[in-house]
Amino acid sequence: xxxxxxxxxxxxxxxxxxxxxxxxxxxxxxxxxxxxxxxxxxxxxxxxxxxxxxxxxxxxxxxxxxxxxxxxxxxxxxxxxxxxxxxxxxxxxxxxxxxxxxxxxxxxxxxxxxxxxxxxxxxxxxxxxxxxxxxxxxxxxxxxxxxxxxxxxxxxxxxxxxxxxxxxxxxxxxxxxxxxxxxxxxxx
Numbered sequence: 001x002x003x004x005x006x007x008x009x010x011x012x013x014x015x016x017x018x019x020x021x022x023x024x025x026x027x028x029x030x031x032x033x034x035x036x037x038x039x040x041x042x043x044x045x046x047x048x049x050x051x052x053x054x055x056x057x058x059x060x061x062x063x064x065x066x067x068x069x070x071x072x073x074x075x076x077x078x079x080x081x082x083x084x085x086x087x088x089x090x091x092x093x094x095x096x097x098x099x100x101x102x103x104x105x106x107x108x109x110x111x112x113x114x115x116x117x118x119x120x121x122x123x124x125x126x127x128x129x130x131x132x133x134x135x136x137x138x139x140x141x142x143x144x145x146x147x148x149x150x151x152x153x154x155x156x157x158x159x160x161x162x163x164x165x166x167x168x169x170x171x172x173x174x175x176x177x178x179x180x181x182x183x184x185x186x187x188x
Contacts (some may be wrong), residue, residue, distance in 0.1 A: 006069035013060050020060070024053050027070065030144070031077045037139050038081040039088075040128060048080045055080075071153035074146070078136065078154050085132050126176045134169035141166050 004012065004019075006026070012019040031052055036045035055076050056063075063072055127135055133155075140146045140154060141162075148162040157165070 007065040007067075010060055010063050010069050011065045013057070017057075020057055023056075023069065023073075027073055028053065031073065034074065034139065034144055035077055035081045035084075037143060038078075038132060038136050039084050044084065048077070048084055052077045052080050068150065068153070071150045074140075074144075074150070074154040075156065081136070082132065122177075122180070126173055126180070129176050130169065130172055133165075134172050137162070137165050138169050138173070 006023060009019050009023055013023075028049055032042075032045050032049040035048045035052070036042045039045060039048070052073070056073055059076075063069065127138070130138075137151065137155065140151045146154065148159050151157075151162045152159040155162075
């Protein structure tokens with residue numbers, strides 16, 4: 001017997017609330033990291049993760065099982081993070097691991113050069129100079145490795161605007177890094 005998909009589990013939750021537990025177990029760590037990177041606070045991310053799952057459980061009847069459960073859940077988490085930012089009007093720092101740096105700097109451009117020349121603290125400072133929407137789209141694309149379709153669904157934007165928004169966010173980050181470090185020659 002095949003394990004039910006996330007979408008099927010969400011649908012089955014309407015009949016038996018125990019079916020929601022595997023979804024929480026699967027997605028809670030990912031949602032916590034996603035929120036923490038957006039708001040810059042691991043402790044608050046824990047509370048917002050719990051609130052995300054509470055809202056998801058409470059609103060499970062509104063979930064369309066023909067769509068991806070993960071995108072629906074990330075949209076709820078996105079809304080929680082945005083509301084937190086609006087309420088608190090400030091950003092806090094978040095750890096920036098070697099794994100994150102490696103995922104983000106996989107393209108050959110100015111960012112790779114800066115990464116090679118500077119430490120993670122400089123990169124973290126530059127990321128937190130971005131507005132929350134730019135930081136969030138980079139988070140979804142590079143750290144969460146979401147597809148354009150999933151990003152569009154989570155952020156409630158058109159699929160055609162995802163690529164340009166990612167490019168704009170990367171350009172903003174590039175500009176911040178170039179202001180701090182000057183122009184670098186690209187390695188070929």
